[in-house]
Amino acid sequence: MSEYLRLNRAQWDERAPAHAASPSYSRQRFIDDPTFLSDVVRFDLPRLGQVDGLRTVHLQCHIGTDTLSLHRLGARVTGLDFSGASLAQARDLAAATGAPIDYVESDVYDAPQVLDQGTFDLVYTGVGALCWLPDVRRWAGVVAALLKPGGRLFIREGHPMLWSVDETRGDGVLAVDVSYFEREEPLVWDEDSTYVETKVKFENTITHQWNHGLGExxxxxxDAGLDLTMLQEHDSAPWDALPGHTVADEHGEHRLAERPWRLPQTYTLQARKR
Structure with a gap:
C-alpha cells in the first residue's frame, strides 16, 4: 500500500465514528424522517434531475448520508469507499433506515476491478473527494470505465480556488498560498481536528492531499470520453471552509461575510459518456 493511502485511510478510519455522532451529518434525522435528504444532495436537486431507477455508484461515499439520499430519490445505489470504518457507519445507517444499499470497500482507483464495468447510469461524487487523489486523469478514467454509453457523471466538489486559500493566517487576509494546479508532490497536513464539531482529539493527524485545477x-x-453538459461555480460551501470569514444561510451553505462574489467555493460538474 502506498504511503498516502496508508496515512489517509488511518485518518478517515479514526474520524468516521466522530462524524457519524456529529450533528453535522444528521444521522438521527435520517432515521426519524424517511424523507430527509443531506444538505449536499438537497442543494443540487435542481441540477441532479430525475435519478429514479438509475443504477448509481457513489464514489468515496464516506459514512453514506449522500448515498442514502440518492436512494431516497429512487436511485439503485452502490457506495464505494476505502475506509472500512466509514463503511461500517454507512451500513449501520442503511440498516437503521431499511435502505437496501450495497457498500464496497475499495480504493477508488480500483473501482473498475471490484464493480461491473460499463453498467452504471450515474457516477456520483460529493464534496471533499478529489482532493484525496493524486491523479485526476486516472480518476476520470475510472468514471468512464464504470459508466455505460450515455451514462452520466455528477460531481459537486470544493473549488480548486478555495483549496488554494490559506485559511490559517491570523491577520484576516485571505491569501492564495497553496498550489492551484495538480502537482506530483502532495500537500502534507498535520491536524488533530476535523471539519465537524467534536471534542475528540485524533491520533492520526498526517494526511496527503492534492489540488486539481478546474481546467485540469x-x-x-x-479526454476520458465524456462530453461536458454542465459546469456551475457556486459562492458557497456546505461546511465552514474559512472559519471567521463566513456566514451560514438557513440551508447550511457558508459564504464569505464580506463580498462573497470574490471567491468560488464549490462547483457542480456534469458530463455524459459518449
Missing part, C-alpha cells in the same frame, strides 16, 4: 478536471473528463 474538465480536460481529464473530456
Amino acid at each position: 478536471i474538465v480536460t481529464a473528463v473530456l
Whole structure:
C-alpha cells in the first residue's frame, strides 16, 4: 500500500465514528424522517434531475448520508469507499433506515476491478473527494470505465480556488498560498481536528492531499470520453471552509461575510459518456 493511502485511510478510519455522532451529518434525522435528504444532495436537486431507477455508484461515499439520499430519490445505489470504518457507519445507517444499499470497500482507483464495468447510469461524487487523489486523469478514467454509453457523471466538489486559500493566517487576509494546479508532490497536513464539531482529539493527524485545477478536471473528463453538459461555480460551501470569514444561510451553505462574489467555493460538474 502506498504511503498516502496508508496515512489517509488511518485518518478517515479514526474520524468516521466522530462524524457519524456529529450533528453535522444528521444521522438521527435520517432515521426519524424517511424523507430527509443531506444538505449536499438537497442543494443540487435542481441540477441532479430525475435519478429514479438509475443504477448509481457513489464514489468515496464516506459514512453514506449522500448515498442514502440518492436512494431516497429512487436511485439503485452502490457506495464505494476505502475506509472500512466509514463503511461500517454507512451500513449501520442503511440498516437503521431499511435502505437496501450495497457498500464496497475499495480504493477508488480500483473501482473498475471490484464493480461491473460499463453498467452504471450515474457516477456520483460529493464534496471533499478529489482532493484525496493524486491523479485526476486516472480518476476520470475510472468514471468512464464504470459508466455505460450515455451514462452520466455528477460531481459537486470544493473549488480548486478555495483549496488554494490559506485559511490559517491570523491577520484576516485571505491569501492564495497553496498550489492551484495538480502537482506530483502532495500537500502534507498535520491536524488533530476535523471539519465537524467534536471534542475528540485524533491520533492520526498526517494526511496527503492534492489540488486539481478546474481546467485540469474538465480536460481529464473530456479526454476520458465524456462530453461536458454542465459546469456551475457556486459562492458557497456546505461546511465552514474559512472559519471567521463566513456566514451560514438557513440551508447550511457558508459564504464569505464580506463580498462573497470574490471567491468560488464549490462547483457542480456534469458530463455524459459518449
